[in-house]
Amino acid sequence: MALRDIPSYALYGEFDDPVTDWVHCETIQSRSRLHNYRIQPHRHEKLFQVLHLAGGTADISVDGQSTRLTGPAIVSLPPMTVHGYTFSPDVQGTVLTLFDSRLTHILADMDGIRETFRSVRLIGLQDHPEAARGLTEDIASLAAELTGHGSGRSEAIQARLLLVLISLHRLRGSARTAGSRSPGRRALQHALRFRELVERDFRNHQPIEVYAHRLGLTSPHLNRICREHLGDTALGVVHQRIILEAKRYLTFTSLSAKEIALALAFDDPAYFARFFKQKTGLPPLAFRAMQQNALA
Missing domain, CATH: 2.60.120.280 (Regulatory protein AraC)
Incomplete structure (x- = not known):
């Protein structure tokens, strides 16, 4: 399997x-x-x-x-x-x-x-x-x-x-640590640690090389681990987290798209709007309207 x-x-x-x-x-x-x-x-x-x-x-x-x-x-x-x-x-x-x-x-x-x-x-x-x-x-x-x-x-x-x-x-x-020394288990631990780092630092838009260095890995190795255990590239995992936060702002706050872009450390609100549409298929305000209709 x-x-x-x-x-x-x-x-x-x-x-x-x-x-x-x-x-x-x-x-x-x-x-x-x-x-x-x-x-x-x-x-x-x-x-x-x-x-x-x-x-x-x-x-x-x-x-x-x-x-x-x-x-x-x-x-x-x-x-x-x-x-x-x-x-x-x-x-x-x-x-x-x-x-x-x-x-x-x-x-x-x-x-x-x-x-x-x-x-x-x-x-x-x-x-x-x-x-x-x-x-x-x-x-x-x-x-x-x-x-x-x-x-x-x-x-x-x-x-x-x-x-x-x-x-x-x-x-x-x-304690007994089941399989903790196996390569697969070590890779999973790296993946979980990476996700913790992303959770803490996703607003900083750090290069993947910075995350890899903090984990003692190369960027290609980190990408392989993320694909295997998290189902996406390392950059994709970071982008998923940014999009999740943007969706939360759009659903649960009245902040404008520009204010959300600034809250997520995007210098260019227009770039944020393009980024959001690329990842979700909808512009930010269209996504907000869809969520409001669903909640209603």
Whole structure:
């Protein structure tokens, strides 16, 4: 099966709460029992996932490598990781899913911790009873906040999630990193790191050579990685991000096309309009009108 043929699932349609539209929480039972406890190999393009196996067993396949886990255990999966599960019918636990860009934002001020979550981590917790108990409590508290309506809910959700992430980071010495030394896994890590850099710097219109240098790669190598794992050239990935931001401005603000061009660091508004039409097939204001009609 080619990489392009592997299903890529986005749970975004299930994120229907404006306060928590960046994070989703569900029990392992709720989804797996619908599929006879077998989840076929798939991937999530922009989502980071944590699976907390509280009880039962899970045969997990990661990029073609199979491992059996017995609860309590925990798994963290960066975006684009091809993974599948076969659970025992008595499985218990929780799956947390959030946008990878939000993960980067949450961990932005914590030196060294972000690197922990760029690789797959499989952690058995049988020899870490205190950590297992703490993770169970923190995940239960996070789930309660997600379904609650208390004041400061958004901040509490992020704080609870941060506690879970810190616990995982502290357990990194106990983790197995599935396939982390393989060339394909290293290339995927470069692709994810590149996307993080683009998310932070896309307004600066930096040459691809600058991104490649920061990743310790050549520009042709970065392009090959992006084509393989992100489905476009490196420049195409940057352009996609610029267009996404332009669409957000046109849909959710009343800024003029000229003001949006300046907000996105285009010196020439006319060039911005041509660029937008080339990528979307519509001039900026025609796109805005289409979005307004759709919303109406």
